[in-house]
Amino acid sequence: MTSDLLVIGGGVVGLIAARELARAGARVTLVDAAQNAGSTTNAGSLHVQMQSRFIRLYPEHARNAERALPCYRQAAECWDRLEAGLGPIHLVRKGGLMLAESAGQMAFLEEKSRREEAKGLDVALLDRAELDRVAPWIGSQIVGAELCRDEGSLNPLLANRLLTKACADLGVISIIDRIDELTVTSDHVSARGLHGRYRAGEAVVAAAWGSGALVRAFGVDIPTAPEPLHMNITEACEQRIDHLVQHAERSLTLKQFGTGQIVIGGGWPADDHGTDAVPGVRADSLVGNVALAARLAPAIGTLRILRTWAGMNTTADGSSIIGRLPGAERIIMAVPGDAGYTLAPLVAQMAACIVLDRDPPADPAPFSPARFAA
Amino acid sequence: MTEITFTFNGTGIAASGGESLAAALTAAGRREFRVTAGGKPRGMFCGIGVCQDCLVTVDGTPNRRACMTGAVDGMAVETQPAFPGLCLDAEVPDIPRARILTPDVLVIGGGAGGLSATIAARRAGAEVVTLDERTVPGGQYYKQSADGSLLDAQQAEGAALLADARACGAEVIGGVEIWGAFDGPLILAESGGSALIVRPRAVIVATGAYERPIIAPGWTLPGVMTTGAAQTLWRSYRTLPGRRIVVCGSGPLNLQVALELAEGGAEIALVAEAAPSPFLHPLRGARCSIHGPALAWKGLAMLCGLRWRRVPVRNGLRLAAVEQSAGGLSATFRRMDGGTCTVRADAVCMNAGFEPQNEILRLLGVRMTYDPAVGHLRCDRSETLETSVSGIFAVGDCAGLGGAPAACAEGRIAGCAAAERSGHAEGRDVAADRRALRRHRRFQNALWQLHDVSPTPLDSLPGDTILCRCEEVTVADALAGYAVTPGHLGTLKRATRIGMGHCQGRYCGPAAARLIAEHTGEALTDRSFFAPRVPVKPVTINAILSFEEALRGDE
Ligand SMILES: Cc1cc2nc3c(=O)[nH]c(=O)nc-3n(C[C@H](O)[C@H](O)[C@H](O)COP(=O)(O)OP(=O)(O)OC[C@H]3O[C@@H](n4cnc5c(N)ncnc54)[C@H](O)[C@@H]3O)c2cc1C
Ligand code: FES
Numbered sequence: 001m002t003s004d005l006l007v008i009g010g011g012v013v014g015l016i017a018a019r020e021l022a023r024a025g026a027r028v029t030l031v032d033a034a035q036n037a038g039s040t041t042n043a044g045s046l047h048v049q050m051q052s053r054f055i056r057l058y059p060e061h062a063r064n065a066e067r068a069l070p071c072y073r074q075a076a077e078c079w080d081r082l083e084a085g086l087g088p089i090h091l092v093r094k095g096g097l098m099l100a101e102s103a104g105q106m107a108f109l110e111e112k113s114r115r116e117e118a119k120g121l122d123v124a125l126l127d128r129a130e131l132d133r134v135a136p137w138i139g140s141q142i143v144g145a146e147l148c149r150d151e152g153s154l155n156p157l158l159a160n161r162l163l164t165k166a167c168a169d170l171g172v173i174s175i176i177d178r179i180d181e182l183t184v185t186s187d188h189v190s191a192r193g194l195h196g197r198y199r200a201g202e203a204v205v206a207a208a209w210g211s212g213a214l215v216r217a218f219g220v221d222i223p224t225a226p227e228p229l230h231m232n233i234t235e236a237c238e239q240r241i242d243h244l245v246q247h248a249e250r251s252l253t254l255k256q257f258g259t260g261q262i263v264i265g266g267g268w269p270a271d272d273h274g275t276d277a278v279p280g281v282r283a284d285s286l287v288g289n290v291a292l293a294a295r296l297a298p299a300i301g302t303l304r305i306l307r308t309w310a311g312m313n314t315t316a317d318g319s320s321i322i323g324r325l326p327g328a329e330r331i332i333m334a335v336p337g338d339a340g341y342t343l344a345p346l347v348a349q350m351a352a353c354i355v356l357d358r359d360p361p362a363d364p365a366p367f368s369p370a371r372f373a374a
Numbered sequence: 375m376t377e378i379t380f381t382f383n384g385t386g387i388a389a390s391g392g393e394s395l396a397a398a399l400t401a402a403g404r405r406e407f408r409v410t411a412g413g414k415p416r417g418m419f420c421g422i423g424v425c426q427d428c429l430v431t432v433d434g435t436p437n438r439r440a441c442m443t444g445a446v447d448g449m450a451v452e453t454q455p456a457f458p459g460l461c462l463d464a465e466v467p468d469i470p471r472a473r474i475l476t477p478d479v480l481v482i483g484g485g486a487g488g489l490s491a492t493i494a495a496r497r498a499g500a501e502v503v504t505l506d507e508r509t510v511p512g513g514q515y516y517k518q519s520a521d522g523s524l525l526d527a528q529q530a531e532g533a534a535l536l537a538d539a540r541a542c543g544a545e546v547i548g549g550v551e552i553w554g555a556f557d558g559p560l561i562l563a564e565s566g567g568s569a570l571i572v573r574p575r576a577v578i579v580a581t582g583a584y585e586r587p588i589i590a591p592g593w594t595l596p597g598v599m600t601t602g603a604a605q606t607l608w609r610s611y612r613t614l615p616g617r618r619i620v621v622c623g624s625g626p627l628n629l630q631v632a633l634e635l636a637e638g639g640a641e642i643a644l645v646a647e648a649a650p651s652p653f654l655h656p657l658r659g660a661r662c663s664i665h666g667p668a669l670a671w672k673g674l675a676m677l678c679g680l681r682w683r684r685v686p687v688r689n690g691l692r693l694a695a696v697e698q699s700a701g702g703l704s705a706t707f708r709r710m711d712g713g714t715c716t717v718r719a720d721a722v723c724m725n726a727g728f729e730p731q732n733e734i735l736r737l738l739g740v741r742m743t744y745d746p747a748v749g750h751l752r753c754d755r756s757e758t759l760e761t762s763v764s765g766i767f768a769v770g771d772c773a774g775l776g777g778a779p780a781a782c783a784e785g786r787i788a789g790c791a792a793a794e795r796s797g798h799a800e801g802r803d804v805a806a807d808r809r810a811l812r813r814h815r816r817f818q819n820a821l822w823q824l825h826d827v828s829p830t831p832l833d834s835l836p837g838d839t840i841l842c843r844c845e846e847v848t849v850a851d852a853l854a855g856y857a858v859t860p861g862h863l864g865t866l867k868r869a870t871r872i873g874m875g876h877c878q879g880r881y882c883g884p885a886a887a888r889l890i891a892e893h894t895g896e897a898l899t900d901r902s903f904f905a906p907r908v909p910v911k912p913v914t915i916n917a918i919l920s921f922e923e924a925l926r927g928d929e
Contacts, residue, residue, distance in 0.1 A: 034861060040868050136462045157868050164869075165858050176861065235437055235876065235912065236411070238457045260411075260457045281908055283556045284925055291922035294915045299460040301467065302435050304912035307878065 001173075003029040005355065006191060006200035008179050008214065009207035011039035012156070012341055013334050015163040016082070016348035017204050022170035024356050029198060030167065031191070033178035036226075036275060038208055038340060041311020043231055043265040044156040045244050045253050046079060047339035048072040049096060049116055049123065049148035052108075053251045053267045054318070054338050061318025065338055068319055069119040071346055071362060073150045078345035078361075086162040089154045090258035096151025096244035097126075097135060099142050099296060105248035109146040122149040137240055137299040151244045153255045156341060179207075182214055184328045204351055206334040209314040210275065211321070218328040219374045222321055224335060227313045228270035228279030232290055234303040236260030247296065254293050262300055264293045270310030279310035313340070322350045322367040333369045378447035389445040392509075392520035396421065396428050396440040397611035399451075405596040407440050408454040412846045417596030419843075421603025422514065423507055424584045424731075426876030426912070427594075427843060429454045434461065437876075437912070441603070444509065444520075467916055472569035472924030477503040477545075478796035479789075480561060480574035482552055482734060484536070485513015487770025487781030488580030492539045492546065494789025495578070499798035502544035503572065505563055507911075509549045510610075512536055514582055514602060515778035517609040525609060553909035555737040559766065562921060564913060569920035575796040576765045578788050579735050580781070583728035583771035586749075586827065588623055589885055591839045592696030593724070597703050601725035605631045614640045616721030620705050622646040622693045623726040624825040629676045629687070631723065636683045644717045645680065646691035646707050648726070649826035658823045666817030669779075691715075692830065696722050727827030729884055730772045736906035738766050744898040747819075748775050749827065750884065751900060757808075758791035759784055767792050775822075780814035783807045832889045842882035844875020852886060856893065863887050863904055876912065879904045 003026075007018045010032025018030045050069065055062045076093065083091045100106040106125075113123045124147045131138060131145050167174065177193035182203065184190075189203040205211050212224035241256040252266035268289040271280035286308050294301050315338040325331040334351035336343035346361060353360035376391035382404060389398035396418045399407070406415035408429045419425040421441050428440040430451050436458035440451075479495045481488045484506030496502045504511070512518035516532020524530045539546050550570060554562030559577050563570040585600040587593060597616065601623065604615040608631075618641045621632045632645045652659045663670035680687055690710040697704050702720045709715065729750055736742065741762035742751040752774030759767050767788040770781030786807045793799075832841065837850030847870050855870035863886055866872055872886055873879025887902045896902075 034865070137460060139466065157871070161855075161858065161869050168858065234915065236457050237436070238459045240460050240462075278905060280557075283554060283560060283562065283908075283921075286554070286908065287918055287921045287925055290915055290918045294919055295466055298464040298466045299462050301464055301916035302437075302461070302914065304437055304914050305909055305918070306876065306912050307874070308908055 001029060001196060002199045003027040003173070004201050005029070006031065006189060006198050006203040008191065008203060008205050009210070010034070010174065011037040011206065011208060012160065012163065012344040013336060013348045014204070014206035015160070015167055016345050017206055017334055017352050018167050018172045019163060019170060020349055020352035021355060022167065022172050028172045029200065030172050030174045031177050031179060031193060031198060032174070033210070034176045035178070036278060036312040038311050038313050039156060039160055041231065041309055042156055042341045043253055043263050044153050044257070044341065045255060045339070046076050046093065046152045046154060046342045047096070048076055048121060048150040048342070049098065049146065050112060051338065052098065052246065052248055054315070058315065058318060061315070064318035066115065066119070067366065068337060069116060069121060071320070072339065072342060073121060074362060075343045075346040076150050076152065078349065079154060082345055086159070086166060089159040089162060091152065091154040092242070093150065093152030094242040095147050095149040096246065098146045098246045098248050099138065100144050100248040101141050102143065106144050109248050113146050116148070123147065135241070135243060137297050139296050139298050142296065153244050153257070155257055179214065182217070182331065184330050189330045202330045202332060202355055204332045204334050204355065206348070206351070208335060208340070209312050211333065211335045215325055215328070215331060215333070218325055218331070220325055220327070220369055220372050221374070222316065222333070222335070222369060222372045224314045224316055226272060226275060227315060228272045228310050229313050230265065230268040230270045230281060230285040230289060230308065230310050232264040232286065232305050232308045234262040234264070234300065235306050237262070237303055240299070245296070247292070250292055252289070252292050252296065254297060261306070262303065264289060275312070279312060281308050281310050320347050320367045321369050322347055322364050323354060323369055326370045326373040378445060380445050380447065380449035380451055382451045383453055390521065393445050393611050394441055394520070395430060395443050395445050395451060397607055397613045398445045399440060400607060400615060401613045406453065409456055410846055411456040414594070414846070415596050416594060418603055419599050420584060421599060421606040422584060423911070424877060424880055425843065429876070431458060442507070466919070469919045469923055470568035472571055472920050474924060475503050475570065475572045477501045477572070477574050478798065479576050479578060479792045480505070480572050481578045481580060482561070483513065483580035483582055483770070483772070484511030484546060484548070485580060485582045485770060485781065486515050486778040487582070487785040488513065488578070489535045489539045490782040490785025491578045491580060491769055491789035491792070492544045493542055494786045494802070495793040496542045496544040498790050498793035498802060500793035500796055503574070504539065504544055504546045505550040505552060506546070506548050507551055511546060511548050517606060519612070520610050529609065551911055551913070552734065553911050553913040555734045555908070555910065557738070559738060564917045567914070567917050569917065569924055571921065571924055576767065576792040578767040578769060578792050579772055580769045580785065581731040581734060581772040583730050583775060584880065585725045586727040586729050586829070586884070587881055588693045588724045588726045589830070589832070589835065589839065589841060590693050590695055591836055594840050594843050595696055595698055595703060597720060598696050598722045598724065601628050601631045601723040604635060604721065604723045608634055608638050612638070614638055615723065616719065617641060618643050618719045619721045619723060620644045620646070620717050620719040621723045622691070622705070622707070623724045624648040624827050625725055625727060626673055626821065627725050628723070629673070629680065632685060633676050633679045636680070636685055642685040643719050645685060645687040646693065647687065647689045647825070648692050649689060649824060650710065651689040652824050655824070658820065661820040662817065662824065665813060665820050669817055693724065726829065728771060728775050729880070730774055732772050733906055733910045735761065735766070735768055735772065736900070737908065737910070738763055740766060740768065742900040744900070744902070745774060748822065749829070750774065751903065759788040760791060765795055775818070777814060777818050780811055780818065783811040783814060787811070829885065829888065831892065832885060833892070841885060842872045842875065844877050845871040847872045847882070852889065856890070860893070863890055863902060866890065867904065873904055878907070
């Protein structure tokens with residue numbers, strides 16, 4: 001199959017990139033393995049402030065993430081515009097709270113908020129009294145919180161569905177296949193899949209955890225280690241929780257969807273069963289993650305957990321990978337760093353601009369894959 | 375029996391101790407228990423804790439299943455709104471200590487198969503723990519009365535089996551909700567808010583089946599329920615689902631329950647069997663009586679009983695729709711010649727076969743094969759009924775429909791083998807059980823030839839027919855979702871929310887899997903169905919605190 005552009009990976013980044021490219025008039029083929037997409041399993045949090053989980057787990061990458069903070073804010077704004085174009089995706093941006101249970105945690109948040117303010121984020125520290133007004137459901141042990149007004153959430157299932165439909169309406173050809181080899185000649189890119197071969201002028205690689213393996217043969221070693229993560233969702237209840245909720249020290253995200261259901265996650269581990277199989281849910285993650293939520297928000301204690309699942313994430317080196325592949329310029333990388341669903345519209349639009357030779361919405365230089373070239 | 379009173383939306387309701395809320399409310403003529411997000415009333419449907427459509431708020435706690443919750447004097451029960459309120463000044467409750475059990479053999483499910491397995495494994499010398507979801511174990515076939523009284527020989531046989539299981543020294547625990555199954559095996563269950571953590575050496579899964587509904591317009595109306603739900607009302611609580619009743623679908627359960635309800639004083643307006651009359655296929659009937667003369671005789675006796683009571687039993691009728699009409703329901707049936715007939719009733723009971731409760735088996739990674747004859751997965755098993763996962767056994771209907779006598783024989787075989795697995799090799803001779811099992815299986819094969827549980831293709835239903843009860847996804851929504859994102863069931867679920875509700879896809883899942891298979895032309899396999907997920911049944915967040923403490927200490 002031949003087209004102008006090949007997009008490899010049909011998660012949210014691939015879909016938005018395909019949509020952008022097709023809107024510019026290109027004939028686009030989107031090939032996706034339909035396996036372990038983070039986009040179909042993620043929690044729909046729009047992250048802007050630095051996640052304490054990330055700082056703790058990947059201290060060596062924290063600087064990269066900090067440098068990229070303005071992008072997160074910009075990406076959240078991209079979602080506002082996307083919703084206007086696509087239709088309702090239950091996007092709410094009422095801010096995110098990072099809760100502290102001790103004076104030490106509060107001090108950590110103070111320092112963090114100072115650094116974030118310097119990067120242009122809209123943050124504030126709330127004491128218990130202020131917190132009671134905006135989040136009356138919190139546990140009595142919470143002493144305060146950092147509020148980041150840029151944060152929020154959306155329903156990724158709605159967004160994925162509308163994006164899929166938009167791509168189809170624009171004539172994007174979607175194929176389910178797994179690409180296992182990419183080759184580049186002087187005038188085209190060729191991709192070999194399990195079921196077919198695809199040829200195009202250029203290819204956008206938006207394959208998340210699968211991206212590193214696809215381009216390794218070109219001498220660029222992109223670290224996209226799969227990170228299987230655990231999620232939980234409750235039954236519906238009255239709309240009470242307005243914010244995206246996190247903890248200053250422990251792994252937690254908690255928010256309420258427009259369906260009334262509360263989604264609990266925050267990066268608890270799941271068992272890796274290889275990239276061809278869904279990751280396995282672990283008893284200790286389920287129990288630990290939900291118990292933490294129950295302690296921070298005792299009001300949800302009488303609800304029941306309806307479902308859990310695990311999906312595949314990758315954080316790369318903490319920073320996004322966007323741009324032409326050194327030595328194989330017909331390949332354009334589009335892999336978001338941590339909190340990839342939030343970053344997706346920005347990453348996809350930047351990659352599309354590079355393909356179309358337009359001015360990208362932000363400077364792509366810091367995200368170039370050149371940093372991984374041998 | 376103690377007489378008690380509770381309130382429903384402020385009005386006093388009389389009940390007897392041990393009675394379920396669903397039974398007491400039904401007896402009082404109340405059948406609307408909850409309201410959906412779409413503003414529609416719902417009531418009891420499955421009667422056995424599967425559909426979650428009977429949710430009510432009890433003393434301020436939402437999401438309690440009326441069919442599984444016993445009425446207690448002074449309880450305040452309320453209609454459950456779609457979005458129940460949160461108690462903002464709630465505190466983390468006192469955390470009950472978890473109980474950690476390490477039996478040789480864990481039996482999950484205390485029905486015909488599970489109790490038989492319990493007795494066999496215990497008699498072979500194994501330490502056995504048996505868990506059942508219902509307060510009084512016995513399962514669907516032996517359904518026990520809440521008050522301990524015995525209705526007939528079937529209940530007496532079950533009571534004796536349960537007494538044997540207890541007397542032989544096994545620990546049989548009722549009222550336990552199993553929600554987690556992990557490799558190890560590690561089984562997590564909840565009992566009255568406290569944690570039960572089981573690390574057995576061998577597991578016998580005997581979780582039985584639930585009923586396959588007839589998906590048709592109106593199947594979600596209060597008053598429409600499965601035949602088994604009506605049977606539970608009657609056999610366990612001596613409550614009739616209504617005064618005038620229609621029973622439809624296919625299979626022997628419909629005949630038996632129609633007769634039981636008629637004997638209990640209900641007027642059975644119609645028994646509609648989808649299959650053509652057995653007299654059109656005398657050979658099939660004859661095959662039944664050869665393979666199971668006693669059971670075939672029982673079937674014939676049921677038909678005679680119904681005739682004697684002038685209950686109209688009609689073959690070749692399929693339910694087309696149920697409508698709410700003034701003072702009741704009206705059910706419309708389509709005849710094989712295309713004509714229709716309509717019957718008024720206050721309860722419509724349906725059973726169109728069974729779906730195995732195989733969630734725990736699938737979570738443990740057991741290999742399954744699709745059986746087109748019954749339209750569901752069967753578990754691959756060895757001679758000793760061990761699954762493809764070492765130390766995990768499966769008996770009874772959860773492994774694929776087989777009926778109660780087969781479940782008993784399977785239980786005895788697997789009980790001995792599981793005991794042996796855990797080092798108790800006082801090997802009893804199971805040759806007689808093997809012979810009995812072969813006979814029962816031949817009878818079942820012949821029996822289902824007389825019935826027709828083939829589901830109506832979804833494409834032929836009106837577009838606004840509800841497919842997913844919980845999320846109120848219609849047939850048209852599902853078809854439209856499929857058109858945008860063809861693929862597999864998981865994709866359809868994410869595109870339409872089909873299967874994302876309280877019942878965790880138990881009713882819409884198999885139907886949607888068939889829909890996709892029809893469209894893709896691919897044969898159904900284990901992977902055609904929703905991926906198995908914990909929790910197997912919804913589990914309360916506060917209850918999880920007790921597991922956390924125990925599992926943390928465990929490491
Ligand atoms: C609603 C219904 C009514 C029926 N009525 C009749 C009838 O009247 N006559 C007839 O001939 N056949 C009837 N059958 C068929 C017959 O019941 C079965 O063939 C037979 O009982 C199979 O035995 P079993 O041990 O496999 O399962 P069951 O007897 O169904 O027992 C399974 C037990 O396991 C428990 N359980 C299930 N999951 C869990 C879990 N996760 N945790 C804890 N416990 C669990 C259940 O509460 C149940 O007690 C009926 C079946 C159903 C579903
Ligand atoms: S009727 Fe109670 S769960 Fe189905």
